[in-house]
Amino acid sequence: MDSNSKSTVVLVTGCSQGGIGHGLCCEFAQHGCTVYATARRVETMEDLKGMESGALRFYTIRTSLGIHTLQLDVTDSASIKAAVETILALEGHIDILVNNAGTFCVMPMLEQDLNIARQAYETNVWGPLAVIQTTVPSMMKRGSGTIVNIGSIAGLNASPWAGIYSSSKSALHAWTHSMRVELRPYGITTVLVYPG
Template identity: 50%
Template sequence: MSQVVLITGCTEGGIGNGLCQEFINKGFKVYATARRIESMNDLEGCEKLALDVTDQQSIDSTVQRVIDEAGHIDILINNAGAPGVGALLDIDLDTARKCVEVNVFGLLAMSRAVAKHMAKRGSGKIANVGSIVGYASTPWAGIYAMSKAAVHSLTDTLRMELAPFGIQAVVIAPGSIKSNFGKNSTNMISIPEDSFYSSVAEFIYARANMSQGPHSTPTNVFAAYVVSKLLKRSLPRYITYGTNSFTFLLFYYLPFFIREFVLSRRLGVNQIKSIANN
């Protein structure tokens, strides 16, 4: 019987799409999902389903369809994500809420729906895509980093609460991986005319694309590494991989003043013009 994997956020050009390709190559029964099926036209050899992780009815119907067709789910990968780039004083609150709704509550809703089926079988793996900014937040990405830190924390709890049912939970923390996420992040930036941070607007836009530099890890390389870890009988608690991942792990353990000194200069905080007494 083929092993079954359900992956969210599989739009062409993204990490989820790359993970689908890797699992397909390894002979898995793959269910790829995204809000629009046409956004996954490049995928072949898998089932493609429309799924909105912020809609409980969509979640329930999708999970039930997979169970009806395949009988079970061996691995769930919660990859669907929304960007949240901008200064915390500026970012649109609806944008911020959407980021958290997709990245945190959508992930939790999917985990709840699938874990119930896994528990009845006494086995399963849930992999939640966090981020290296879940280890160390940066200027201009506070909302996104907050959501990913929540993913890390939530998964740590899931790991303990689901262990009695034979279900393993793991955080996937990508570094800088080639994907379409930088473009999506750039498109959502809005800097108000009266922003206190207008003088460093170029750094805010640069932050949106920071993961898409020339040295970013190719998606297929990242996917191959992650899948190799997910196929182990006993999962690591965290799978951290990709360009800049070591740096952010180091930031996690270093004193805050060192982290803040480096990031403030790297991302232009030290160049902000004061408005006091002006």
């Protein structure tokens, strides 16, 4: 954390009510962090919204107890860029990025709709990488930062009817391990979490 910063700035993807990202936002806020909760649809984070505090570009930012909500679709590069630029314009930096957004894909492999499978990979594999590629350059300039990728025990132990989901999480795990080594020289810590 920058010694000149008043609080740690955290960006969390996939923060719909009832999920891991939502809970993480509340926990970070309780520890005094400035939190940016994001989701494809802002209305899924309704309980995190407070009073309207203003607008920047095409985003309406709402805040409550240090939690701000923004629209961010991890499969849309323009959405990622706009959200990250908004946070950097307001805060000057991002200390922690939590890649939590993900989607399930449950179907027998022989009946798997390949378009649905591709969408799962877009969300679970390429989406987090795209968010990192947009966020990390600012961390590299500061020489510090933390990336947390939310994997899954399913990425270690595939089960019937979840082959695509499991393989997408395995892919996330593999490139997270590579990235950890690549980013270490820049003062960036990379963490992989396996919810079970």
